[in-house]
Every structure is written in C-alpha cells, then in structure tokens.
Amino acid sequence: MTSVLYDVPGPRAILRNRLIGVATVVVVLALLGFIGYRFYESGQFDASRWYVFTFSAVWTQIFGALGRTLAAFGLAAVLALVVGFVLAIGRMSDHAWVRIPVTAITEFFRAVPVLVLMMLLYYGLPVLGVKMEPYWAVVLALMVYNGSVLAEVLRAGVESLPRGQKEAGFAIGLRKSGVMRLILLPQAIRAMLPVIVAQLVVTLKDTALGFIITYPELLYFAKQLTSQQGRPVLQSAFVIGGIYIVMCLILSGVARWLEIRTRRSPRTRGGAAPLAGDGLDPRLHGGGTDTELIAMQRGVGKFDGTSTG
C-alpha cells in the first residue's frame, strides 16, 4: 500500500517522516499522559479502588456473567445463521408471494435498531400478555436482526456467482433445490465466510445491549460492581472491557485467518479444481460453440481466485 502512494523517500522525506513520527509519539503520549494524570489525581490507582477484584467470589460471579453472555451469543449466533439461510432462500424464491413478504421482513428488521427490537420483545409484548425472560428477548432480537443481515450477505454471495453456474446445474438435470443446495450455496458460503464471521463478532458485541433490558450479562455485572466498596467504576469497565476485547479479538482473528486461507488456496476443494486444471480440453471437445459459456467458466476461475470478502 505505502509503496504505491509514495516514492522511496529521499533524505528530506526521511527527515520529514521522522519528524511526523516524533510528533505522533508526542501527541499520543501527551494524551495518554493527561488521562493517566487525571487517573492519578482522582485516585483511580488506589488499592481500595481495585479491592473488589481481590475476592475470588467476585471472579466467580464475573465468570458466571461471562457464561450468560456466551450463552446468549451462542444460541443467537446459531439461530441467526438458520434464519439467515431461510430468509436468503426465501428472498431468492421464484414465487412472488414468498419473495415479496420475505424481502419486506428482511428490510424491516435491518432498519430497526437491535435495542428497539429487544425493548419490543421485553417491554412491548407483555401488553399482549406474552411475558418473556430478558434472555429470550436478547436472543430473539439478535436472531432476527443478524439473521436478516446474514440473509443479505448470503444473497449477495449467491448473486455474485456467474450465471453459468446455475445454468450448468440445470443443464445436468438438477432441480431448483439441487442447484441451490449443491452448487450455489456452497460457493456463496465459501466466498462470504469472512463476512459471516465478522457479523458474528457484531452479534457478540451486541449481546452487551442486554445490559439495558436488565439481562444479567457481563456489562450488567460491571454496573453492579460500581456500587461495591471503593466504587470501582473505571476499574470494572477496564476489567470487563478487557474480557470483551479478548473475546472479540479471538473471533476477529478467526475471520482474518479464514480470509487469508480462502485467498491463498482458492480452489483446494470443490469441483472447480479439476476443471480448471485440465480445463482446456473438455471445453474444446465441447465444440467451442458457446463462447459465452467458456467466458463464464473462465470467469469462475477468476472469481474463485480473488473471492471478494
């Protein structure tokens, strides 16, 4: 990237870059120093502020809260994937009476904030006599929202495939469901895997919204800790924040690993590999009449190679 925008720096540019580097360090250090000074000034480093974290009971409770966060995330992630597939397939349906309502539902749930969905489930539904635990409000809201987003991701993945894939599927006698299940979706999933995992990171982060509708997850517990002895407000935010960041970094790391892997080994699996390997012969034997099809198939190879995330 940098080698594109800039020439190899000459003596003056090197000097200037060093000056910018020093200025950056100074600004960042000044900012951190000021925050650190305020922390020191207001006694945030006092042992009494961190006192609560010396109790093993507190840590047991933190791990309990972590378990509840992960419980909400796990179920919501699985359900969101299921809903995502159902909505994506519904939206690509040939029947207008399926496609149009599913499109409307997807767009609606994508436009409404997750928190409002949670509140609708937790505060709104009791009006109709449906009482719900906060856990289910969190899970269901995350499910419909992330399900709709994933549906769009999957649809984009399927639509980015060359038309020849679908046509070839029909040509060898597969039915609609077979084309979707055996040909289109596997390729779409592989191309979109990094985006899907990135959306799961969003799901994990959004479980923290459960705090607002009193689901006793990590952040809710952090809020409870702030009223403990020594009032460790910033301290509990740092500890709980660290836990969130570590969890999200692990998931983001998985996403990046998947992206690198799909980019590095484009055609390790799937039917495309043998075709591309000795691809020239079958195409020539095919008669060379349908030049568009050949172009499409070459396009496939190109697409698999670059698989946009």
Add this chain to the structure above:
Amino acid sequence: MDVIFGNLDLWGEALRNTLLIFFGGAVLALVLGFIVGAMRVAPVPIARAVGTLYVNLIRNTPLTLVFFFFIFGYPQLGLPKLSTTVLGILAIGIYTATYVAEVIRAGINTVPVGQAEAARAIGLPFGQVMTLVILPQAFRSVVPPMMSVFIALLKNTTVAAGFSVLELGAIRSYLSERGENALVVLLWVAVIFVALVLLLSWLQRYLENKWRIAR
C-alpha cells in the same frame, strides 16, 4: 395516533436529541476517522501502528461499553462537567470513527496502482497526487459504504437510551409514566427508524448516481 399527538413535547425532544447525537456523532466520526484513516495509510510506521491499534481496540469493544466508559467513567476523573448528551456524542463519535477510518482506507485502496504511478510519473508532488488523482477517485467509491456507516450510526444512537439520555430509544420509559401503551410506543419508534433509514438509503442512491462516472 393519540400516543404521538398527545405527547408531542416528549416526541419532539426525543427526536431532536436523536438527531443531535446523530449529527454530532457523524461530524466527530468524520473528522476523527479522516485523521485515523490518513494515519493508517501514512508512510510513517509509528502513525500506522497507532492508527491500527486504535481501530482494532475500539472496533472490538461493544458500543455499550464505550458509552459506559464515557457516561459513568468520565465523571470519576474530576474533569469539567459535561451533559450526558455531549458524552454520548463523544462515545458514539469515537466508536464510529473506526468504521469511517476503515471505509476511507478501503476507498484509497480501491484506486488502481497505475493511477498513483502515472501521477508520480508526470511529476506531481505527493499533495497533488492525493488531491488531484487519488482522493477524487477514492471519494466516489467511498460514498456507498460511508452511508452504510451513517445508517449504522443512526441506529446506534438508541444505545444512549440505556444511559439516561432522552432520545427515541428511551421514550418508552417516559411515556409509560404517562400511562401509554408500551407496545404501541415502541412500534412507533420502530416506524420512525424505518422512515429515517429509508431516507438515508434514498440519499445514498441519489449521491451514488450523482457522482457516478462513466469508466
């Protein structure tokens, strides 16, 4: 309809605060995001490292936690008092800036290598390479994802509801005190958000068409 017209004062203030947080957060996110985005493509390794650290750290923090830091944590530091709305704008702006920075960086990366090389080959200095060649092209590809970031920002303003800012997400608890039906109130909130998001996506399409170039 009575839910709305009987309580116009609350709805008006809630909508005003939501838009205030939205625009305040958007301006802050744009300014900060532009700086961080520039840092991430800078020739200075330290600037790149700081930009990357900032983006990775904040992106992997839930927005609710960022709010927690600002609304509950900031008053602990004994700094000048700020209202929860201002603190909310700071929180959401700092959070969204990471997404803006990523969009800007991705936009600069979409400009083909040959463009910058050609610009350098005809002898343009760095400033002109950026302002005359790279940025005008990057700008066009940045518009759609940037609007998506703003749509997300608009929806994220509701998080402020958990931190005693009267905006659209919080209006339910205020109206419940007046004995309104929570379900109806929340459905109206959902409708307002759908309308606002539709407005933004219309703007997205309009700008996309307006600045489209024939390649």
